[in-house]
Amino acid sequence: MNANEPADDDVRAVVGRVAESRRYRAVDPAVVRRLASEELRRARGPDDAVKRVKRRLHQAVGAYRTSAAGGAIDRDIERLTAASQGDRSGGELRAVCRDLLARHASTRERLPFLDRFYTTIWDAIGGAPASLLDLGCGLAPLALPWMQLPASATYHAIDADSRAIRLVDAFLSLVGRPHVAEARDLAGEVDLPAVDVALLLKLVPILDRQDPAASVRLLRSLAVRHMVVSFPIRSLGGRGRGMETTYRRRLEALLRDLDPRVRRVTEASVPNELVVVLTLSREHPADA
Ligand SMILES: C[S@@+](CC[C@H](N)C(=O)[O-])C[C@H]1O[C@@H](n2cnc3c(N)ncnc32)[C@H](O)[C@@H]1O
Structure with a gap:
């Protein structure tokens, strides 16, 4: 020792x-x-x-949650279940999802752009994926009704917060989505399945504070065709000038570390979030 x-x-x-x-x-x-x-x-x-x-x-983990009570999750699951029953248009379920997305600071900031957020990303990769990993997902999988994924697309959601994972798991089961939802430490060693797309939405700054080498280690370990990396660049209240410059620099450093696997970089940002889609030259890191 x-x-x-x-x-x-x-x-x-x-x-x-x-x-x-x-x-x-x-x-x-x-x-x-x-x-x-x-x-x-x-x-x-x-x-x-x-x-x-x-x-x-x-x-x-804690700074993003607006509700810490474990009992609230059971009530949230009941609300989702009730909304999904006999909801032919999907309108009620969307309303509850929207409400729950507002509970997590990072998904709340994305609400004004939800209609185009995911579809812009899919456009950048040539169409909606057949499988995806949502890493450090928080409550983002509750945005599924706005994602326009094929019904057979598999959704693998991972977060360190097992409460968020419990809600996400219940929701994905309720809507019949093929999925895996698990609580894991993404700053540790992970061995994840090969998929079309990995989403790392607003995760890099969080991992950087835990271990500066964690993001590159995680990205290098992924067997994916596309990685989507995003950073918060402005809070809805307009605070955080300078964040964009800082995070664009962070992104450049990440790209240098990932080189030469990255074949194409496409920006898919919304006003308060810097979003880039990295298309890789090979599917598996072992080939690189
Ligand atoms: C800023 S939030 C982003 C949530 C979501 N991706 C989004 O964009 O709405 C960061 C998320 O990373 C999760 N997280 C933090 N450290 C983690 C770790 N070591 N392993 C897995 N997840 C982690 C937090 O619980 C939180 O849900």
């Missing part, structure tokens, strides 16, 4: 104390373990480590 590495018992103790918090109980344990192990190296003691881990979990 590295002299600087915290003892397993210390990591377990911090993870246990963080899990007592209602706010962070639903975060994938692999994320909490990773952060506990990092913060124990810097902390002045166990109490300080717990505080630091909670702060980092807030940045990674």
Whole structure:
């Protein structure tokens, strides 16, 4: 064991104390373990480590949620179920989805552009995909009614927040979408299935704060034809000038790191989100 590495018992103790918090109980344990192990190296003691881990979990997961209550998810699932029954036009279900999308800060910002957000991306890749990975999905899969995907297209949703995943899983089952929804740590090692498109919507800045090497590691591991990477560039309130310059620079650095796999870069932005579609030259990283 590295002299600087915290003892397993210390990591377990911090993870246990963080899990007592209602706010962070639903975060994938692999994320909490990773952060506990990092913060124990810097902390002045166990109490300080717990505080630091909670702060980092807030940045990674908590800041986007507007509702932390576990019971609310059951009510949300009931609302979705009720809306989907006998809803021939799909109007009621869309209304509930819209309402729930407004619960997560990042999907709320996208609501004004939902009609064209996904279809612009599909246009950039030559049509709607037959399979997709939504990485760090939050509640974004609830935008399915606006995605215009073929009924057979498979939807693989992953997020560190198991509460969001539970809601997404219930929704995708309810609408009969072939899918997988799972809580995973995308800053750790992952082995994901080959698909047409991987969406990393507003995920890179979040992973950068957890581990600066995580995004490139994740992107390099993907066996996909297209990657869609996005960054928030302006809050709806107009704050955040300079964000676009910062994130365009971040994007350029990512592209340099991914080179030479990227064959084409197509922009599919909306007013408050920088969206780029990266088309790759080969399907599997092992071929690169
Ligand atoms: C800014 S939100 C973006 C959500 C969604 N992609 C969208 O654009 O609406 C970032 C998401 O990443 C998730 N996340 C943060 N760290 C993660 C990790 N290490 N592994 C998996 N998901 C993570 C958060 O729970 C959150 O849902």
